[in-house]
Amino acid sequence: MEKFKLKVFRYDPTKDPEPYYKTYELPIEKGMTVLSALFKAKEEQDPSISFRYNCRAAICGSCAMRINGHATLACKVQITHLLEKYNTDTIVVEPIGNVKPLKDLIYDMDWLVDKLKKVKPWFIPKEPPPPDGKEYRQDPYDHHKIDFASDCILCASCMSDCNALKVNKDYLGPMVLAKAYRFAADSRDGAKRDRLEAVLKDLNLEWCVRCWECTTRCPKEVQPYENIIRLRIMAAEEGYKTPGEIHAEIFEKDIYKRGLLNEMLLPMRQEGVIGAVKRAPFGIRMMLKGKVNFADFLGGHKVKRIEEVRKIYEKAKEKKKYVKIKLPQIMGVVYEDKRKNRKRANFTEKLNETANK
Amino acid sequence: MAELRYAFYTGCSAKGVAPELYNSTKLVAEKLGMELIELEAATCCGAGAVQEKDEFLALTINARNIALAEELGLDLLTICNTCTVMLRETKFKLDNDPELKEAVNEVLREAGLEYKGTSEITHFLWEVIDGVGLDRIREMVVKPLSEFKIAPFYGCHIIRPQYLIGYEDPDNPKSIEMLIEALGGKATDHEARLACCGFHSFWSAEEKVTLKLTALDAESAKEEKADFMVTPCPLCHTQLDAMQPEAESRIGVKIGMPVLHLPQMIGLALGIPPKELGLDKHVVSTEEILSKV
Numbered sequence A: 001m002e003k004f005k006l007k008v009f010r011y012d013p014t015k016d017p018e019p020y021y022k023t024y025e026l027p028i029e030k031g032m033t034v035l036s037a038l039f040k041a042k043e044e045q046d047p048s049i050s051f052r053y054n055c056r057a058a059i060c061g062s063c064a065m066r067i068n069g070h071a072t073l074a075c076k077v078q079i080t081h082l083l084e085k086y087n088t089d090t091i092v093v094e095p096i097g098n099v100k101p102l103k104d105l106i107y108d109m110d111w112l113v114d115k116l117k118k119v120k121p122w123f124i125p126k127e128p129p130p131p132d133g134k135e136y137r138q139d140p141y142d143h144h145k146i147d148f149a150s151d152c153i154l155c156a157s158c159m160s161d162c163n164a165l166k167v168n169k170d171y172l173g174p175m176v177l178a179k180a181y182r183f184a185a186d187s188r189d190g191a192k193r194d195r196l197e198a199v200l201k202d203l204n205l206e207w208c209v210r211c212w213e214c215t216t217r218c219p220k221e222v223q224p225y226e227n228i229i230r231l232r233i234m235a236a237e238e239g240y241k242t243p244g245e246i247h248a249e250i251f252e253k254d255i256y257k258r259g260l261l262n263e264m265l266l267p268m269r270q271e272g273v274i275g276a277v278k279r280a281p282f283g284i285r286m287m288l289k290g291k292v293n294f295a296d297f298l299g300g301h302k303v304k305r306i307e308e309v310r311k312i313y314e315k316a317k318e319k320k321k322y323v324k325i326k327l328p329q330i331m332g333v334v335y336e337d338k339r340k341n342r343k344r345a346n347f348t349e350k351l352n353e354t355a356n357k
Numbered sequence B: 001m002a003e004l005r006y007a008f009y010t011g012c013s014a015k016g017v018a019p020e021l022y023n024s025t026k027l028v029a030e031k032l033g034m035e036l037i038e039l040e041a042a043t044c045c046g047a048g049a050v051q052e053k054d055e056f057l058a059l060t061i062n063a064r065n066i067a068l069a070e071e072l073g074l075d076l077l078t079i080c081n082t083c084t085v086m087l088r089e090t091k092f093k094l095d096n097d098p099e100l101k102e103a104v105n106e107v108l109r110e111a112g113l114e115y116k117g118t119s120e121i122t123h124f125l126w127e128v129i130d131g132v133g134l135d136r137i138r139e140m141v142v143k144p145l146s147e148f149k150i151a152p153f154y155g156c157h158i159i160r161p162q163y164l165i166g167y168e169d170p171d172n173p174k175s176i177e178m179l180i181e182a183l184g185g186k187a188t189d190h191e192a193r194l195a196c197c198g199f200h201s202f203w204s205a206e207e208k209v210t211l212k213l214t215a216l217d218a219e220s221a222k223e224e225k226a227d228f229m230v231t232p233c234p235l236c237h238t239q240l241d242a243m244q245p246e247a248e249s250r251i252g253v254k255i256g257m258p259v260l261h262l263p264q265m266i267g268l269a270l271g272i273p274p275k276e277l278g279l280d281k282h283v284v285s286t287e288e289i290l291s292k293v
């Protein structure tokens, strides 16, 4: 029977000075998940491998790990798919990223819980329940707003691969911000302002680099980044003047005035005179390299048909409050280029071809 | 051969801080037989900033941008990752929500426009691979990049999220590596290949997040002894090249990693003079590259 290698991150702080990797050879079985492979290795080869699991059905969120570099649920992904996807004979299993490993694949969860507590991840009712003994009610659109965010199973796959968290552990992170959104956006919740204050502390909400890793990693359909966008819209609507909000305003004004962003005047407008002084070395560097368009310092040129842009801008602003924008369904959706006869790149095949040449 | 005509959406950067991207794209496209019809009436895509303040405005503005390509009956071609994902996001939402599409069209009609959903959004990288084709590229190479180890830096928005991009596996993309090989170069497999440049949180978390990411990325290419990094995104480029001195001071280490725009790299292999490609316009010196071409 065909075999594959399961390369597992091993670490026992009571006896290992450093983490190391140990490789187990296992037969490739149809339908075998990474979690079942770990069980097989544990039962037949090495009872000391430690990992968390519970439901084995992508529900409980216990088994998140980094598999070939990307976080996901070990009980959700199949060995045969992975071998094909990475064009390899080895599956590398590590604890999720951005956390402290405790033993093998088990990591310290306190860190996540402490972060969650900061946004009070529970319902704080706006008013007492309806007197008729029924539950709090909600209209369908209000429910839709929090529908996806409510599906989070706290697996922390998103936290593992978040780029902002990678370089700054004080960032609240996608799981926590999605949770903050889930309650702040709940029409029955009474603590929206507090929640916004909590996520805006040290501007935390705006550390997100829009890398979209969180949404890509999420095994459910939570869409953490999309929720972060909505939290930011909420903060803008509540009147918080954050750098992100000022930045967005500059973009809006430039679209109205000239169509394109005036990058040369951006530092001055974003941060005032102090900003302009702070950014002077950058500006001079760009000028010396001949990257700067001098007309931009005087306001720059306009795109064609700017009157049309302005009309559309004004109308969109008027209409905005009547439009209910929905979050899209994205579970398992891969964007499909609808052009007929579109050549689709089969990269594995092409790579092998290149290698053989 | 299919007709390689596109409605060319430049975005703000190529018209602002990255003129060398604009120029090298035009030169390379011409060599490769791609016809780019510039959308001179197109506006900024919102870059995620407008999207985080007024989503409906962002959708409407981008529906107009796409409608401009539809007027020409062409697919829209971008040269920026973020433009790609923002325009695709608009297209995805409008094509999947008839009510929203109608609301946007009510606004557009006031200016005599309509969003139909007939034009696709594509990126220069993808058209070079699928439109022109790697075999054709291989034939056209006159100065193979065989002296170079090149570090591909994809940039987030050309691989993620899948529901808006979907061109290749976001966990293991290969398009840039394949292009590098077709041009005769060798791609490095560096740690930060799929990482983020940090650009989008610059104004809120420059010290706390952005510059640390930028530094990690450039260092990671250096560790693999890359001669230069290459990226299909001008925002990544600004961050990795123009901001590299700031990133170096942030971590107190000199890096000095040159960064090329994707069309500049192709142009070198096609024999276009480096000066015409604007290689002298970068902040991190490209002289060592020039000496090897």
Ligand code: SF4
Pocket (backbone or CB within 6 Å): A158, A161, A162, A163, A164, A165, A173, A174, A207, A208, A209, A210, A211, A212, A213, A214, A215, A224, A225, A228
């Ligand atoms: S989009 Fe923001 S929150 Fe999500 S992974 Fe990237 S930096 Fe983290």
Ligand code: SF4
Pocket (backbone or CB within 6 Å): A061, A151, A152, A153, A154, A155, A156, A157, A158, A159, A174, A175, A178, A217, A218, A219, A220, A222, A223, A224
């Ligand atoms: S948002 Fe998704 S990836 Fe993140 S913890 Fe929740 S379920 Fe897991």
Ligand code: FES
Pocket (backbone or CB within 6 Å): A052, A053, A054, A055, A056, A057, A058, A059, A060, A061, A062, A063, A064, A073, A074, A075, A076
């Ligand atoms: S074991 Fe419950 S999600 Fe994998």
